[in-house]
Amino acid sequence: MVVLSDESQRTSGEDALSMNLTAAQAVGEAVRTTLGPRGMDKMLVDGSGNVVVTNDGVTLLEEMDIDHPAADTLVDVATTQEAEVGDGTTSAVVLASELLGEAEDLLEQDVHPSTIVEGYRTAAEVAVDALEEAAIDVDPDDEETLAQIASTAMTGKGAEASRELLSDLVVQGIRAATREDGVDEDGIIIRQFYGGSVDDSRFVPGILFDYNPSHQNMPRSATDADVLVYESSIEVAETEMDAEATVGNFEELGGYVEREKEQLEIAVEKVVDSGADVLVTSGGVDDYAQQLLAEADVMLFDRTDEEERERIANATGGNRVTDLNTMTADDLGFVGTLEQETIREHTFRRQAAKEKTMVFDDLPTGEYGTILLRGGTEHVIDEVERAIEDAVGVATAAVEDGAILPGGGAPEVEVSLALREAASGVEGRQQLAVEAFAEAIEEGPTVLAENAGHDAIDAMVELTASHDEGNTTTGIDAETGEIVDMLESGVVEPLRVKTTAVNAALDASSTILRIDDVISAGDLSVGDDEEDEGPPGGGAPGGMGGMGGGMGGMM
Ligand code: ADP
Ligand code: MG
Numbered sequence: 001m002v003v004l005s006d007e008s009q010r011t012s013g014e015d016a017l018s019m020n021l022t023a024a025q026a027v028g029e030a031v032r033t034t035l036g037p038r039g040m041d042k043m044l045v046d047g048s049g050n051v052v053v054t055n056d057g058v059t060l061l062e063e064m065d066i067d068h069p070a071a072d073t074l075v076d077v078a079t080t081q082e083a084e085v086g087d088g089t090t091s092a093v094v095l096a097s098e099l100l101g102e103a104e105d106l107l108e109q110d111v112h113p114s115t116i117v118e119g120y121r122t123a124a125e126v127a128v129d130a131l132e133e134a135a136i137d138v139d140p141d142d143e144e145t146l147a148q149i150a151s152t153a154m155t156g157k158g159a160e161a162s163r164e165l166l167s168d169l170v171v172q173g174i175r176a177a178t179r180e181d182g183v184d185e186d187g188i189i190i191r192q193f194y195g196g197s198v199d200d201s202r203f204v205p206g207i208l209f210d211y212n213p214s215h216q217n218m219p220r221s222a223t224d225a226d227v228l229v230y231e232s233s234i235e236v237a238e239t240e241m242d243a244e245a246t247v248g249n250f251e252e253l254g255g256y257v258e259r260e261k262e263q264l265e266i267a268v269e270k271v272v273d274s275g276a277d278v279l280v281t282s283g284g285v286d287d288y289a290q291q292l293l294a295e296a297d298v299m300l301f302d303r304t305d306e307e308e309r310e311r312i313a314n315a316t317g318g319n320r321v322t323d324l325n326t327m328t329a330d331d332l333g334f335v336g337t338l339e340q341e342t343i344r345e346h347t348f349r350r351q352a353a354k355e356k357t358m359v360f361d362d363l364p365t366g367e368y369g370t371i372l373l374r375g376g377t378e379h380v381i382d383e384v385e386r387a388i389e390d391a392v393g394v395a396t397a398a399v400e401d402g403a404i405l406p407g408g409g410a411p412e413v414e415v416s417l418a419l420r421e422a423a424s425g426v427e428g429r430q431q432l433a434v435e436a437f438a439e440a441i442e443e444g445p446t447v448l449a450e451n452a453g454h455d456a457i458d459a460m461v462e463l464t465a466s467h468d469e470g471n472t473t474t475g476i477d478a479e480t481g482e483i484v485d486m487l488e489s490g491v492v493e494p495l496r497v498k499t500t501a502v503n504a505a506l507d508a509s510s511t512i513l514r515i516d517d518v519i520s521a522g523d524l525s526v527g528d529d530e531e532d533e534g535p536p537g538g539g540a541p542g543g544m545g546g547m548g549g550g551m552g553g554m555m
Contacts, residue, residue, distance in 0.1 A: 012516065013516050014107075014516075016515060016516055017107070017113065017512075017513070017515065017516060018104075018107075019070075020069075020070035020512050020515055021070070021100050021101075021103065021104050021512065023068040023070045023071045024070045024071055024073065024074045024096070024097060024100050024508075024512055025097050025100055025101055025104075026071065027061065027066065027071045027074040027075065027093060027097060028074065028093055028094055028096065028097020028098065028100075028101075029097070030042075030060070030061075030064065031057050031060055031061065031090050031093050031094065032090075032094055032447055032451075033451060034055050034056075034057065034060065034090055035090045035091065035094060035444075035447045035448060035451055036155075036156060036447065036448040036451045036452060036478055037155035037156040037452070037478040037479075038156065038451050038452040038453065038478050038479075039055060039090070039156050039451045040055070040451070041053050041054060041055045041158075042054060042055070042060050044060070044063045044064065046063075046065075051379070052379075052382075053158075053379055053383065054383060054386065055156055055157050055158070055383075056089065056090075056157065056383075056386050056387075056390070057078050057081075057089030057090035057091075057092075057093055058078040058079060058081070058082040058089040059386060061074075061075045061078045061089075061093070062075070062078075062079075070512050070515075073508045073511050073512055074093055074096055074097060074508055076504075076508060077089075077092050077093050077096045077504045077505060077507075077508045078090075078092065078093050080092075080500070080504045080507075081500055081501060081504055082393075084496065084500045084504075085393050085394060085397050085494065085496050085497050085500050086153075086389060086390050086392065086393020086394060086396075086397075087153045087390040087391075087393055087394045087493070087497055088493070088497035088498070088500065088501050091444055091497075091498075091501050092500070092501035092504050092505055093505075094443060094444060094447060095440060095441060095443070095444065095501055095502070095505040096504070096505035096508045096509055098439075098440035098441075098443040099120060099436075099437065099440045099505055099506075099509040100509050100512060100513075101440070102436035102437070102439055102440050103116050103433075103436070103509065103513055105436070106432055106433060106436055109432070111429050111432055111433070112429075113513045113514065113516070114513075114514070115428075115429050115430055115433065116433045116436075116513055117509075117510045117513050117514060118430055118433070119426070119429075119430035119431070119432065119433020119434050119436070119437070120433055120434075120436075120437055120506055120509060120510065121506065121510070122422075122426060122430065122433075122434055123419055123422075123433065123434045123437035123438070124437070124502050124503065124506040126415075126418055126419055126422045126434070127415045127418070127419065127437070127441065127502045128499050128502055128503070129418070130411075130414055130415045130417075130418035130419075131405065131411055131414075131415060131495060131498050131499055131502070132403075132495065132499075133414075133418075134405055134406075134410075134411050134414045134472055135403040135404065135405055135495040136403065136404050136405070136406075136487075137402055137403060138398055138402055138403065138404045139402070140178060140399045140402065143171050143175070145398075145404070145492065146170075146171045146174060146395050146398065146399070147167040147168060147170075147171050148167075148490040148491070148492050149391075149394050149395050149398050149404065149492050149493065149494060150166070150167040150170040150171060150391035150392075150394065150395050151163050151164070151167040151391075151490070152394070152407050152490075152491050152492055152493055153387070153390045153391045153393070153394045153493070154166060154167065154387045154388075154390065154391050155478075155491075157383060157384075157386070157387035157390075158379075158380060158383030158384055158386075158387060159198065159383070159384045159387035159388065161198070162198045162199050162201070162384075165198075165199060165201065166198075166201065166384070166387070166388060166391070167391065168203075169201060169202065169203045169371045169388070170371070170388060170391045170392055170395055171395065172203040172205075172369055172371075173187075173188040173203065173369040173370075173371050173392060174188070174392065174395045174396065174399060175369075176188070176205060176367040176368060176369030177366070177367070177368065177369060178399060179366055182396075182399070182400045183395075183396040183399055183400060184366060185396075186314075187366060187367065187368050187369065188368075188369050188370075188371065188392055189207060189208070189368065189369070189370045189371070190370075190371045190373060190385060190388055190389070190392075191208060191370055191371070191372050191373065192373050192375070192381050192382075192385060193343065193344060193372060193373065193374050194374075194375070194376075194377075194378070194381065195344060195374060195376070196344065196374040196375070196376070197374065197375065197376060198373070198374060198375050198380065198381075198384055199374075200374040201371070201372060201373045201374045201375075201384075202372050203369060203370070203371055203372070204341070204343075204359060204369070204370045204372055205359075205361050205367070205368075205369055205370075206337070206359045206360050206361030206362070206363070206367075206368055206369070206370065207311065207312070207315055207359070207360045207361075207363070207368050207370060208343070208357045208358070208359055208370050208372070209301070209308060209312060209357065209358040209359070209360055210308070210357045210358075211301040211304055211308075211357075211358060212301075212340065212356055212357075212358070213299050213300060213301065213340075214285065214290055214300045214301060214302050215290040215291065215293070215294045215300065216294075217291075217294035217295075218293070218294045218297075218298070218299045218300060219297060219299050220299075220339075220340045221337075221338060221339045221340060222277055222278060222299060222335070222337075222338045223336065223337055223338070224334070224335075224336060225277035225278050225299075225334070225335050225338055226274075226275050226276050226277050226278070226332040226333070226334055227276065227277070227278045227279075227280065227312065227316045227318055227332060227333040227334065227335055228271060228274060228276035228278065228279050228280070228318070228321060228327075228331070228332055228333075229280045229309055229312060229313040229316075229318055229319070229320045229321060229333065230271075230279060230280065230281045230282070230320075230321050230322075230324070231281075231282045231309075231320050231321065231322045232281065232282060232283055232322065233281060233282070233283025233284045233285060233302075234264060234267045234268070234271075234281065234283075234284075234285045234286060234289045235283065235284055235285065235286045235289075236260045236263060236264065236286060261288060264286055264288050264289045264292070265292065267289065267324060268289050268292040268293055268296070270324040270325070270327075271293070271298065271324065272293075272296045272298060274324075274327060274329065274332065275329065275332065276298060276332060277297070277298060277299065278298070278299045278300075278301075278335065278338065279293065279298055279299070279300045279301070280300075280301045280304055280309055280312055281300070281301070281302045281303070281304065282303070282304060282306065282309060283302070283303065284302055284303055285300060285302045290302075299338070301358070312333070312360065313333060314365065315333075315360060315363045315365055315368060316333025316334055316335050316360070316363060316364065316365070317333050317334060317363075317364045317365050318331060318332050318333025318334070319331040319333075333364075334363075334364050335360050335361070335362065335363060336361060336362025336363065336364075337359075337360075337361040337362045338358060338359070338360055338361075339358070339359050339361070340356050340357070340358055340359075341356065341357060341358075341359050342354045342355065342356050343355050343356070343357050343372065344374075371388060373385060373388065394493060394494050394497060395494075397494035397495075397496040397497065398494040401494060401495055401496055403494065403495040403496075404492045404493060404494055404495060405492065405493055405494070405495050405497075405498055406472075406473040406474075406475055406485075406486030406487050406491065406492055406493075407475060407486050407491040407492060407493045408445070408448065408475025408476045408477065408478070408484075408486045408489070408491050409444055409445025409448050409449075409463060409475045409476050410467075410472070410473050410474060410475040410486050411498050412441050412442060412444040412445050413442070413445060413463055413464055413467045413475075414467060414472055415438075415441050415502075416438040416439075416441050416442050416464075417464075417467060417468070419434055419435070419437055419438035419441070420435065420438050422434060423435045423438070441502075442460065445459070445460060445463060445475070445476055446459075446460055448476050448478065449476050449481065451478075452476070452478040452479070452481060453481075454476070454481030455481075459476055459481060459483070462483050463475070463476060463483050466483050471485070473485050473486050473487045474486065475489075475491065477489065
């Protein structure tokens with residue numbers, strides 16, 4: 001009986017699985033060479049010639065034009081990793097891809113997919129336990145370690161050369177945004193400013209607000225100031241003016257102008273009476289009203305950007321006011337220090353020009369920090385920003401969990417040893433899957449050594465021997481290929497990077513291993529709020545070839 005339409009394509013059983021395994025592993029192959037401090041960058045070029053150069057796993061996969069459902073599952077691994085920690089995306093994808101490679105071997109030995117899935121699940125539990133066992137406590141106030149964590153995340157990225165400075169900026173940001181219940185994501189703001197070099201990047205305590213007081217007679221700084229964010233303008237309605245433009249005599253006209261002035265005076269009076277020292281408006285403010293505000297020492301920023309207004313209202317603890325008549329003192333926000341600062345000076349036609357911004361600092365809702373990134377070109381500054389985001393992510397995870405691991409393959413070898421020991425206690429063929437998991441996790445340090453140009457087999461033999469002797473923190477020095485103590489080298493990562501990678505890789509490999517049927521379906525995305533293009537399965541057999549071609553072009 002035929003239940004599928006003529007156009008439907010269907011691949012079943014072993015064929016389906018084997019096809020999915022191939023596609024998913026292709027994704028692992030694509031990112032493999034970027035892993036580690038000596039990993040290479042990839043240049044992605046789209047149809048219109050736009051270029052992205054990156055070493056960042058998730059960026060790479062997101063920019064690549066992947067349309068194979070199984071390959072997409074591996075991209076999800078990177079996305080999960082990015083969301084949970086912000087770093088470790090390449091390692092996680094390499095692990096997932098390797099788990100599938102090992103599974104392929106087991107399938108050839110007639111181990112059933114569900115046995116592999118069960119074995120992997122057992123192995124992942126052992127792995128997470130071993131990682132927790134190997135973890136070292138870290139104090140949120142330990143700035144030196146936090147800087148090392150940030151620095152490890154930035155190795156091998158475009159930011160490499162300025163790593164020391166940038167790590168310091170990240171630590172300052174983290175310190176500012178640390179609250180009682182963790183790190184406030186919105187507390188660290190990253191801003192890009194073109195020009196200069198990456199080394200000119202700096203940290204500014206507080207929030208940058210790119211406006212200057214509207215009137216020259218207004219103050220340029222304030223302390224302990226009340227802030228009114230007003231979602232309107234203070235102007236005379238223009239239509240009214242037009243309608244009355246036919247006024248017959250001067251007396252009438254004079255009376256009209258007087259009435260207008262009066263309206264403006266009333267509005268300004270309401271602002272001043274509210275106690276506001278700073279007024280931020282969405283719309284324009286009439287010159288006469290500006291003059292009155294200046295006389296009352298109120299600092300005005302008019303015609304401001306909605307997003308920035310929202311941020312100021314939130315950070316100062318105020319509300320966005322829509323009606324001056326109904327506002328109360330509670331609607332006002334507060335800022336401890338408000339200052340005008342020069343963010344950059346540059347020469348334009350031999351004239352020194354200064355770009356100024358206001359800095360809101362000492363805010364009631366907590367401290368904020370702005371990392372001000374500089375860089376010569378868009379590519380440079382974008383890659384630096386991605387590196388900074390990764391670094392903020394790992395430092396946040398370390399502060400929140402208080403646990404770190406040495407890098408350079410040390411934890412992977414600890415996990416592998418624990419798995420090989422545990423395997424002997426596992427019944428039946430699941431044992432093979434647990435051993436396979438150990439093989440897969442060793443691929444991390446193997447690739448690290450490979451990418452650094454060292455003999456991977458030698459390095460792994462030496463590294464395993466060292467751990468066997470009880471050196472739990474030794475790893476591969478990417479520069480020399482020597483086995484060194486990673487804590488002494490300051491190569492450290494948060495525990496969460498590795499536990500998340502294990503779980504995400506387990507989920508993805510299990511998902512793929514459980515599929516024995518790929519049927520091209522109608523539009524499955526209907527009612528699905530994901531913005532994913534194309535239904536899963538839609539591009540099945542053809543899509544794989546397309547992906548292979550796309551990646552071939554990229555590398
Ligand atoms: P990911 O996307 O997985 O974070 P990376 O390219 O950042 O990929 O590489 C991460 C790996 O590189 C981790 O295993 C980490 O421990 C290792 N690593 C980072 N810096 C060093 C270093 N200086 N020496 C050895 N290994 C390092
Ligand atoms: Mg990394």
